[in-house]
Amino acid sequence: xxxxxxxxxxxxxxxxxxxxxxxxxxxxxxxxxxxxxxxxxxxxxxxxxxxxxxxxxxxxxxxxxxxxxxxxxxxxxxxxxxxxxxxxxxxxxxxxxxxxxxxxxxxxxxxxxxx
Amino acid sequence: xxxxxxxxxxxxxxxxxxxxxxxxxxxxxxxxxxxxxxxxxxxxxxxxxxxxxxxxxxxxxxxxxxxxxxxxxxxxxxxxxxxxxxxxxxxxxxxxxxxxxxxxxxxxxxxx
Numbered sequence: 001x002x003x004x005x006x007x008x009x010x011x012x013x014x015x016x017x018x019x020x021x022x023x024x025x026x027x028x029x030x031x032x033x034x035x036x037x038x039x040x041x042x043x044x045x046x047x048x049x050x051x052x053x054x055x056x057x058x059x060x061x062x063x064x065x066x067x068x069x070x071x072x073x074x075x076x077x078x079x080x081x082x083x084x085x086x087x088x089x090x091x092x093x094x095x096x097x098x099x100x101x102x103x104x105x106x107x108x109x110x111x112x113x114x115x
Numbered sequence: 116x117x118x119x120x121x122x123x124x125x126x127x128x129x130x131x132x133x134x135x136x137x138x139x140x141x142x143x144x145x146x147x148x149x150x151x152x153x154x155x156x157x158x159x160x161x162x163x164x165x166x167x168x169x170x171x172x173x174x175x176x177x178x179x180x181x182x183x184x185x186x187x188x189x190x191x192x193x194x195x196x197x198x199x200x201x202x203x204x205x206x207x208x209x210x211x212x213x214x215x216x217x218x219x220x221x222x223x224x225x226x227x
Binding site for chain 1: 145146148150155156157158159160163165203205207213214215217218219220
């Protein structure tokens with residue numbers, strides 16, 4: 001079955017640590033996205049990539065980094081520079097068109113907590 | 116930046132009733148999409164309506180789009196307890212950035 005997989009489901013980070021969230025898709029989608037969701041809030045875009053080896057900052061990129069070395073994979077690193085990283089992180093993918101005429105497929109999310 | 120604003124923020128109804136959620140946005144769009152999110156899960160795409168469409172149906176879902184008022188509504192008919200979730204609208208701006216902009220969502224509770 002085609003889909004998008006995020007791991008781990010739960011992640012705990014100590015102060016000053018970098019952590020990496022995994023996102024893998026087998027839908028042959030060109031575009032991939034990372035969103036952050038805080039309790040009771042909507043989604044805020046962190047980074048997105050419309051093609052391999054290229055990515056752009058979203059609205060809240062500070063303290064985060066990404067790579068897109070393979071079409072299937074778009075890992076997100078939450079660095080120690082991100083002062084308030086506790087949140088629910090969602091990865092999504094879609095066919096890449098400038099007009100966004102296709103719906104996004106979302107993973108089931110990673111809940112990150114700072115301990 | 117959040118373009119879409121959903122109204123109401125929360126809605127509680129009895130099973131069998133209809134649920135209506137509204138979304139307003141600010142800039143011109145190529146399309147508008149609705150998503151559902153069950154608690155602690157990812158979002159699921161429900162329906163996409165293009166800027167030249169006024170109404171679209173999918174099962175018990177009915178979506179309308181009024182581009183002159185920059186607003187959309189999602190109607191769920193004959194609601195079920197399983198419809199309990201948060202519902203988000205997302206807009207694809209005409210600027211063709213390829214990105215969707217999500218609203219804050221409406222939390223729907225359907226009581227059995």
